[in-house]
Amino acid sequence: MNDKTLRLGVNVDHVATVRNARGGTHPDPVKAAKEAIAAGADGITAHLREDRRHIRDADIERLRAEITKPLNFEMAATPEMSVMALRVKPHAACIVPERREELTTEGGLDVVGLADGLSSFVGRLNDAGIRVSLFIAADPKQIEMAAKLKAPVIEIHTGAWCDAIAEGHASVADAEWRRIADGVRIASDLGLEVHAGHGLNYATAEQIATLPNLRELNIGHFLMGEALSVGLSQTIVTMRAAMDRGRVRAS
């Protein structure tokens, strides 16, 4: 891999959503993670929510023990999740905002407003050798604060852009796209490694892959939905091809 490589992180949360609908052990997010890796995923992402609506503690333990590619552990900035991260020691921890009543992660983490508490939180994870990422909006003030907090990585929340496209709001989508493109550039100039994710599909992944300073996309819900039609392996191969087309357009 060269330093311009765009990695694909596959989020397996919603395999666990289907499993939990009936209880039991099927389908298994760890099995899905292994299949995704065999098909070309560069890493696996899993979000242990406070309410354990999808991924559970045992899934994180098994992912850490059984997968052969880096685990990106998504977590809220709570004492409970800090203990879990420091015990399991994933390759990376992505700090995300969480509200129990939300359907999904609705916005970026307010690292400006939460800076005081986040400083020591990020420091403890950094000291443990875990690569910390902050899941934030593409807002210059948030990006600058992420750099001040000494997080080596940010992940830009792409949900508002993807929603605007899906809902046919072209002018909102254009404005969100410009915000993301500017945010990736600003963050990269500050020395941050830049990732992006939330709500991405084949078309939006291809477009965002044209931003040369992006290093990783984390994609879950769309992939698992597509997998119902064509299977997970084929879905990963098609997503990888979409990202590669974007990279070619960029060069």
Ligand SMILES: CC(=O)[C@@H](O)[C@H](O)COP(=O)(O)O
């Ligand atoms: C933080 C994030 O973007 C992902 O974790 C994704 O949201 C999948 O989990 P949820 O759908 O539960 O938010």
Ligand SMILES: NCC(=O)COP(=O)(O)O
């Ligand atoms: N951090 C974003 C992620 O892991 C996947 O989000 P989604 O594709 O499930 O919306």
